[in-house]
Every structure is written in structure tokens, then in C-alpha cells.
Amino acid sequence: MECQFLGGAGEVTGSMHLLNTGEDRILMDCGMFQGRRKQSNEKNRHFPVDPAKITSMVLSHAHIDHSGRIPMLTQAGFSGRIITTRPTQSALAYMLLDSGHIQESDAQYLNYKSLRSFLFQEEQKKRNQQLTNREKSQIKKLLKKNPYDLDEVAIARLQKEHGLDTIVPLYTQEQARQSLSYIDGYPFGHTLSIGRNTNVKFYVAGHILGSAFSVITVTENKRARKILYTGDVGRFNKPILKNPTLVFDEEDRDIDLMIMESTYGDREHGPVADLEKSLKKVLQQTVAQGGSLIIPSFAFGRTQELIYVFHKLYESGQVPRLPIYVDSPLASNLTRVFGEHPETYDRETHAAFLEKGLNPFYFEKIRFVQTVEESMALTRDETPHVVISASGMCEAGRILHHLRYKIHDPKNTILIVGFMAEHTLGRRIEELGAQAAQAGNTDKKPPEIKILGKSYPLAARVEKIGGFSAHADKHELDKIVTQSNLNIGKIAVVHGETSQSRAFADHLKQKGYAVFIPGPGDVVSV
DSSP, rough: OOOEEEESSSSSSSSSSEEEEOOOEEEEEOOHHHHHHHHHHHHHOOOSOOOGGGOOEEOOOOOOOHHHHHHHHHHTTTOOOOEEHHHHHHHHHHHHHHHHHHHHHHHHHHHHHHHHHHHHHHHHHTTTSSOOHHHHHHHHHTTBBBSSSSHHHHHHHHHHHHTTOOOSSOHHHHHHHGGGGGGGEEEEEEEEEEEETTTEEEEOOOSSOOOEEEEEEEEEEEEEEEEEEEESSSSSSSSOOOOOOOOOOGOOOEOOOOOEEOOTTOOOOOOOGGGGHHHHHHHHHHTTTTTTTTEOOOOOOOTHHHHHHHHHHHHHHHHHHOOOEOOOOOOOHHHHHHTGGGGBBHHHHHHHHGGOOOTTOTTTTEEEOOSHHHHHHHTTSSSEEEEESOOOTTSSSSSHHHHHHTTTTOOEEEOOOOOOOTTTTHHHHHHHHHHHHHHHHSSSSEEEEEEEEEEEEOSEEEEEEEGGOOOOOHHHHHHHHHSOOOOOEEEEESSSHHHHHHHHHHHHHHOOOEEEEEOOTEEEOO
């Protein structure tokens, strides 16, 4: 039996691992690479294994860096089943369709941008002079139905007419919708067949709603071998969800290979108990400045945690009750999914809300923004408010428009509440914000940030609250290994930037564990 590491090995995104039992090929996750556009696009379009030869798939959770290439898998000859938990199946109905929409929108925008540039150049050649802004605007109008919508038919016609290359999306919304029929959701703690003499059982991972540790058992010649794939590990004592599992069933205690994430393998988060205190402080500072609080947030998990903590603060009267706008249709839908799965909530959430007849995610001051027109009006609203908007790493979506309208004003605050991968806009804002904070108050010109092709001064204050992270820190990762009831053979450390994976691997080696860090394509025998 062999395990091959195809993605999320030596890097954070694109999680994908292949278990070859000799009888079956079982894929663990099918994630999308995220980061630099060109590099990510090349990686995402290359599928490292023939989908037609994959027997079944086990999905740890719904985040796109773990699930985002499922529509590509099902379009390319995969005929098996995708096994996951029930909450994850519910979430994917929205997550994958949204991803398909993003793929289509990105391709449309890039086609528009390249055609627009070509038409500008052609018109300048005719006139033998630079175009005025008014003349450029006239060309743009040829390619748009209205200020908000591109004219796809006109763009396609003109591209064909001028012999220009057309960018094709990774997959469409319709292909994403078709992939949903391959997905089966099951409860935690049930043994499920996923191949010949091979089964899986899900345990709570605590990362996001429905996230699971997957214990895969392969029986050969009456000998059972077990792989535990952690997916992403959650934090302990966080709001809403139950803690990651430490007590596994007796038959699942002896693990031959653990495949373990290491996103924060060398970092410590702020205490979970300080989340309310930290958010209260940031909100009060922003209100005192007369500004707005802009929070880039993952639509699934992080947004619901923020809503939960704001609800608690507002109920207790500890902070000014500013309007809170959740500007993400996806986040609105996923908040509904959270409401449909109270069986995943921890005891504190039941006591604080459900037993009082309150919904944790809906209260007087919260508004869910749906239309593009509403969103654009909100970007121009100069009265103090809170905006929670996707995407979490600021790579796409409505958050980009809130940033470009608010990032130049020092009275506003941009709050970082989660991991920002290398080469993302979110990481750039985080790093430049930290540099500005270290430099203190100076008369220097603020650094420039490029958003949607234009540069803006980063004058807004940038704050970070680490306790909101959905990923375990180094102590919590250690807890899964050393304080659970597991007996572990080998540990493969994955899903981490090089410095984080190495530090966590070294830490485990010092404790006597057999640990290795696989690279992309590496194979290990079990």
C-alpha cells in the first residue's frame, strides 16, 4: 500500500493525496491552488493523476483549497463517489457553485481586459496619438451592457473577429452543479466502505463546520493498516464548534501513517478567550476615529465566528452597536447552513443562545447584502459601519471594492482575522501594515497597494487578531499527537510553508516521533 502526495505538500494550498491499496485508488481531498494568478492557473489546470483511475474520494472539509477541483475531477472521467460529512455536503452546494461563478467571472474579466487593451492600441495607431480618457471610455462602453455587467457576446465576437486568444474558465457553474451529484454526506463516527476491504470513519476536526479527521482502514490478509488524514485541524475552546477529537475509538487508535497539516507549526495564537476583548478594542478604536471597520473574511467559518462574537458583544452592551454588513451572498447562504446543523455546536453556544431562544447568527444590527448595486452603494457609505466581506485572502470578490474605497483613509481600520497565503493581496496588506505599525507615526508617504490594476495608498490602520484563526497553532497541533489516545507510527507533515513544516517536524522528532516532510509527487509505503 502506498500514499502519494500530490498537492499541499511543501505548500499550503491545493491539498491532494492519493492512497493506492493495490485494489483501489482513493483520493484524499481535491483542492485548488491559490496565490499568484499565472502560477496557480498552471497548477490547477494540470491534474497529476488520471481521474478515470480514481476509485473514490474522501473529503476532509469544504474549503476551496481542499475541495475546489472536484468539478474538474468529475468532468474528466471520475465515476466513483465522494465521501464526506453531512454538513460539508450541505456547504459544498454553495461553495462549489460560487467557485464556478468566480472561475467564469475571472475568465470574462481577463478576456475583457485583454480585448480592451488591444482596442486601445489599435485606435491609438489609427490616430497616431494617445487616447483621452473620454475616448477610452467610449471603447469600454462597447464591451459592457451597463456599468456593472460585461457584454460577453460582444467580447466573444470581437475576440474572434480580431483573432485573439480566449481564456477559458477552469470550470463553469453548471459543471460545479453537476459535480454535486457525486457527493455523499454521512454522520461522524460511522464506518463507511470506500473500496475493497477499505473503509473510512470521520471524527470531529473542529476546523470549520463539518471538518473531519478521516481514519482510513485497509485490511490485507487479515491485517488492518490505518491512515489518519487530519485535513485542517481546528482550535480548542473556540466559539460555536466542538473541540478537535482527542479520544478515538479503540479500533482506530493504532495509526500506521498520520498525514498532518502544519499551517501554524511554528506559531502561537492569542488565547481564544481574548477574542471578544480584542475585537472590542479594535471596534472602539475605529469608532473613536469616526471610521469604518473592514474585515476580509472567509465566507465559511470565519464569517460565522465574527457574527457570533459581535452578537455576544452587542447583547452585553460592551460596544457601540454599529450596523454590520455581511457583503457576500455566499456567506449569507453558508450562515443558513450553520443554522441547520446545531448538532455540531459546543455546549457554550447552546447555553449562550439556543437555550435562550436566540439564533447565534441573526440579530437586529446585522444586514446581509445581496445585490451588486447594494454592495456598490455600501462602498460609498461614509458613515461608520462594519463590513465583513469575502474573499478571506483579498484575492477576489466584493472585499476588493471595499478596500479600494476605504484603504486610503487613516480613520478606517482593516482587520486581519486569519491566515494570508504568500503572494496574496491579503498577505501584502498584512505585511505593509505591520511595517507601518513598527515605524510609528511618521510623515512618510504611505505605501502603495495595487487593487484591480490600480494603486492606492495604504493609509488605513491595519490590525490583526490571531485568535480568530481556524487552524490550530503549534501547541494545539502537538496536543493532537501527544495528548490523544493514538499510537502513531509515521507522521507526514503537509499543508504548511517550508518554515512552518520544518519547525513542527523538528519539534515532533525531538519528542521521538518518526516524521518526514514529503514534497510534491513523493511516495511513501505503508
